[in-house]
Amino acid sequence: MYDTYIYASYGITFVLLGLLIIVSLRGLQKARRDADKLAQK
Amino acid sequence: MFRTVETISAYYANPQRFMRLAGALHAPLWGVTILVFAVALYMVAHVPDDYQQGATVRIMFVHVPAAWMSLFAYSFIFFASVTALIFRHPVGHVAGRAAAPIGAVFTLIALMTGSLWGQPMWGTWWVWDARLTSVLVLLFIYLGYMALWQAIDDHGQAARSTAILAIVGSINVPIVKFSVDWWNTLHQPASVSRFARPALHADFLYPLLMMALAFTLLFFALTLTRMQMEILRQRARARQMARLNEADD
Numbered sequence: 001m002y003d004t005y006i007y008a009s010y011g012i013t014f015v016l017l018g019l020l021i022i023v024s025l026r027g028l029q030k031a032r033r034d035a036d037k038l039a040q041k
Numbered sequence: 042m043f044r045t046v047e048t049i050s051a052y053y054a055n056p057q058r059f060m061r062l063a064g065a066l067h068a069p070l071w072g073v074t075i076l077v078f079a080v081a082l083y084m085v086a087h088v089p090d091d092y093q094q095g096a097t098v099r100i101m102f103v104h105v106p107a108a109w110m111s112l113f114a115y116s117f118i119f120f121a122s123v124t125a126l127i128f129r130h131p132v133g134h135v136a137g138r139a140a141a142p143i144g145a146v147f148t149l150i151a152l153m154t155g156s157l158w159g160q161p162m163w164g165t166w167w168v169w170d171a172r173l174t175s176v177l178v179l180l181f182i183y184l185g186y187m188a189l190w191q192a193i194d195d196h197g198q199a200a201r202s203t204a205i206l207a208i209v210g211s212i213n214v215p216i217v218k219f220s221v222d223w224w225n226t227l228h229q230p231a232s233v234s235r236f237a238r239p240a241l242h243a244d245f246l247y248p249l250l251m252m253a254l255a256f257t258l259l260f261f262a263l264t265l266t267r268m269q270m271e272i273l274r275q276r277a278r279a280r281q282m283a284r285l286n287e288a289d290d
Contacts, residue, residue: 002097021259031269034277038281
């Protein structure tokens with residue numbers, strides 16, 4: 001009866017956390033690449 | 042104990058040393074976080090329905106840990122800001138800035154899942170009671186803290202201003218925590234406390250604690266990742282500035 005509320009709660013939680021994880025890991029990757037580039041110049 | 046913490050803290054005030062430690066911890070911490078999350082989700086999948094709330098009790102396993110982490114993350118930013126301002130610990134500002142978006146996301150999750158839990162249980166998505174309103178204020182404080190970092194160009198000035206904002210904003214943390222005791226709210230009082238016997242049956246309590254551990258580990262894994270990113274960005278900025286100054290000379 002209340003399945004929609006449960007799925008929506010878990011969906012929102014894991015989508016938001018997933019986005020945060022992706023943004024953070026990609027941000028670190030980019031910062032590492034930029035640091036390497038600057039060190040090579 | 043305090044002396045040991047002070048010694049370790051002073052040792053890792055050097056961003057170079059901190060980066061070495063963070064580099065070594067990065068992969069194992071993410072590994073343990075994924076493992077604990079898998080165990081927690083397995084436990085949650087096997088939780089029975091509650092005799093009053095039915096299956097909607099499952100929302101508790103994401104709502105409550107997210108709400109706990111929203112306060113924990115802010116307390117972390119508060120201590121990082123105090124350390125940075127008073128002890129001039131250079132990694133303190135980095136830690137505060139890194140933890141803010143994580144705390145904001147946890148707060149947003151707590152508000153949204155709370156609303157999705159409130160509709161079937163209370164018959165409303167939102168009420169302006171003390172707990173819900175103070176958590177919304179917490180989200181605005183997080184957003185204000187992040188906006189202030191972006192708004193000030195001078196890094197030192199931004200670090201000091203945001204640290205002061207974080208310390209002033211910490212007044213909201215006890216308000217969120219004790220709002221259900223101080224005022225008459227639709228939101229229920231705490232069911233899990235350090236000082237009293239939990240009001241939850243073990244079938245619900247252990248999966249909840251396991252999920253809370255998974256969220257805590259995720260917070261530290263994300264904070265460590267974002268701190269590394271922040272230190273690398275600061276280094277790149279400093280190097281660019283040094284090159285521009287050389288070019289000017």
